[in-house]
Amino acid sequence: MRGFGSTLGLFVPGRGFLYRMPLAPKATASLACALAVVVWRTPLVAVIALAIAIGALTVGARIPPARIVRMLAPAAPVLVILAVYQGITQGWVRAFAVVGGITACLLAARAVTLTTPVQVLLDGVARLARPFRRVGADPERFALALSIMLRSIPYLAGMFVDIRDAARARWLQRSMRVAVTPLVVGAVAYAQRTGEALAARGLGEHDDGARDGAGDGVGVGGAAGDNARGDAGTSATEPS
Amino acid sequence: MQPTGETTTESIGDRRPSSRTRWDATDLSLVAVFAALIAALAIVPGIPVGPLGVPITLQTLGVMLAGVVLGPARGTAAVLLYLAAGLIGLPVFSGFSGGFGVLAGPSAGYLLAFPLAALVAGAFARLILRGSARFRTGLLFLGCLAASLLTIHPLGIAGLMVNAGLPLREAVIVDAAYLPGDVVKNVLAAILAVSVHRAFPRLLGGRGR
Numbered sequence: 001m002r003g004f005g006s007t008l009g010l011f012v013p014g015r016g017f018l019y020r021m022p023l024a025p026k027a028t029a030s031l032a033c034a035l036a037v038v039v040w041r042t043p044l045v046a047v048i049a050l051a052i053a054i055g056a057l058t059v060g061a062r063i064p065p066a067r068i069v070r071m072l073a074p075a076a077p078v079l080v081i082l083a084v085y086q087g088i089t090q091g092w093v094r095a096f097a098v099v100g101g102i103t104a105c106l107l108a109a110r111a112v113t114l115t116t117p118v119q120v121l122l123d124g125v126a127r128l129a130r131p132f133r134r135v136g137a138d139p140e141r142f143a144l145a146l147s148i149m150l151r152s153i154p155y156l157a158g159m160f161v162d163i164r165d166a167a168r169a170r171w172l173q174r175s176m177r178v179a180v181t182p183l184v185v186g187a188v189a190y191a192q193r194t195g196e197a198l199a200a201r202g203l204g205e206h207d208d209g210a211r212d213g214a215g216d217g218v219g220v221g222g223a224a225g226d227n228a229r230g231d232a233g234t235s236a237t238e239p240s
Numbered sequence: 241m242q243p244t245g246e247t248t249t250e251s252i253g254d255r256r257p258s259s260r261t262r263w264d265a266t267d268l269s270l271v272a273v274f275a276a277l278i279a280a281l282a283i284v285p286g287i288p289v290g291p292l293g294v295p296i297t298l299q300t301l302g303v304m305l306a307g308v309v310l311g312p313a314r315g316t317a318a319v320l321l322y323l324a325a326g327l328i329g330l331p332v333f334s335g336f337s338g339g340f341g342v343l344a345g346p347s348a349g350y351l352l353a354f355p356l357a358a359l360v361a362g363a364f365a366r367l368i369l370r371g372s373a374r375f376r377t378g379l380l381f382l383g384c385l386a387a388s389l390l391t392i393h394p395l396g397i398a399g400l401m402v403n404a405g406l407p408l409r410e411a412v413i414v415d416a417a418y419l420p421g422d423v424v425k426n427v428l429a430a431i432l433a434v435s436v437h438r439a440f441p442r443l444l445g446g447r448g449r
Contacts, residue, residue, distance in 0.1 A: 027328075027329075030329060034343070034344065037344055038343060038344040074283075082345075082346065082404075085404075086404075090405065098344075101344060102342075102344055102345050105342075105344065109329035109331075110329070110331065112329050113329045113330055113331070121328075125324075125328060141268060142321075144268065144272075145268055145269075145271055145272040145275070145321055146272070146321065146324070146325060148268075148269055148272035148273065148276075149272040149273070149275045149276045149279070149321060149322075149325060150276075150325070150330070152272065152273045152276035152277075153276045153279050153280055153283075153332070155276075156273075156276050156277055156279075156280035157280040157283065160280055160281070177428060177431055177432070180298075180301070180428065180432060181431075181432055181435055183277075184277070184305060184309070184432050184435075184436055185435065185436055185439050185440075187273050187274065187276075187277045188270070188273075188309070188436055188439070188440050188443065189440075190273055191266070191269045191270040191272070191273035191274070192266055192269075192270070192440075194269040194272075194273065195264070195265045195266025195267070195268065195269040195270065196265075196266070198265035198266075198268070198269060199264065199265040199266070203265060
């Protein structure tokens with residue numbers, strides 16, 4: 001299995017003021033950057049947003065320029081094609097405004113996820129989802145689902161690469177079906193194992209199960225449900 | 241763990257509005273793992289197509305699979321979780337992009353259509369899987385195709401018009417470039433769904449999900 005974890009752009013320890021800044025202002029700045037770019041599609045806004053995003057990454061997180069360029073490499077084909085098309089049809093100034101703006105948004109978002117530990121990010125999301133409790137949402141379960149998802153991505157992506165390699169070794173690389181069937185079946189099996197592991201630890205059940213006294217025999221949904229979310233990811237969803 | 245979920249549903253069901261089904265830990269992790277599956281399929285490099293370079297990836301395959309494997313409710317939840325993860329900045333969209341900036345990009349319409357696509361495909365799948373086992377693959381394919389024609393393509397075209405400033409006719413032409421790939425992915429989704437439901441018969445169908 002290959003490690004896709006590092007390419008996911010999640011927290012990398014480092015120094016700089018972005019690391020010490022709380023999540024809320026960072027996320028607000030990133031969101032404001034995106035909003036500004038969408039609302040005003042002018043070159044000036046693109047330049048300002050790019051300057052802020054690159055400045056934040058180089059000064060605030062002390063990331064060398066070469067690594068910033070490498071961060072953009074996977075998105076580069078799309079950005080280049082978009083730039084050329086916009087340049088030809090609507091002028092190069094407009095092309096710069098659009099592509100520069102999108103690039104700035106990508107970098108700003110990356111600046112947040114690179115400098116915030118995953119647990120802090122998840123807690124922030126749960127806090128953000130709290131107002132939706134009134135309409136029946138459960139922020140804690142949302143954050144738990146998000147953390148299971150994050151831990152499953154490297155496992156599944158690695159499994160996908162492995163299966164493709166195996167198919168290639170048997171000269172079956174042209175068959176998408178051969179490449180994807182084991183992945184999906186494996187994903188369902190993995191999810192069921194994870195679900196069993198969660199249930200065994202009393203995680204992931206609805207909270208009112210505990211409040212109602214769990215009279216229906218779902219004992220596991222009780223006391224452990226609230227406090228042990230943090231270690232759900234580490235212990236229950238370890239790829240086996 | 242399956243019976244546990246059922247007792248929970250029944251005992252609480254009389255006090256709760258029935259619109260909200262109760263999910264046990266396995267449902268939760270199925271939703272989370274399928275959101276991860278969409279992400280894994282999306283970040284494996286895609287091929288940028290057309291003048292705007294909205295890439296062809298297996299992302300839409302993941303979306304359709306979430307619908308036809310998990311059913312409408314859990315499938316939509318998985319896609320929404322995936323979108324939420326991408327929008328808060330995790331690079332799970334194709335090309336390792338993420339953050340609210342994608343809503344400014346040309347593929348925004350496609351992304352916003354994904355939950356609806358999973359909902360429609362899932363609703364069809366539930367109907368089909370409750371019926372007879374004959375022609376199941378073909379019917380599932382038609383369900384997926386209908387879902388993508390009803391949701392992904394209209395909203396995708398709208399996104400191209402708004403964010404890339406294309407006139408309607410050109411947007412339709414650009415969008416048409418994705419149709420052949422879509423048909424292939426829908427065939428694949430149907431075949432895969434049949435295999436998965438054969439391997440895990442209790443996943444969907446007959447259980448009110």
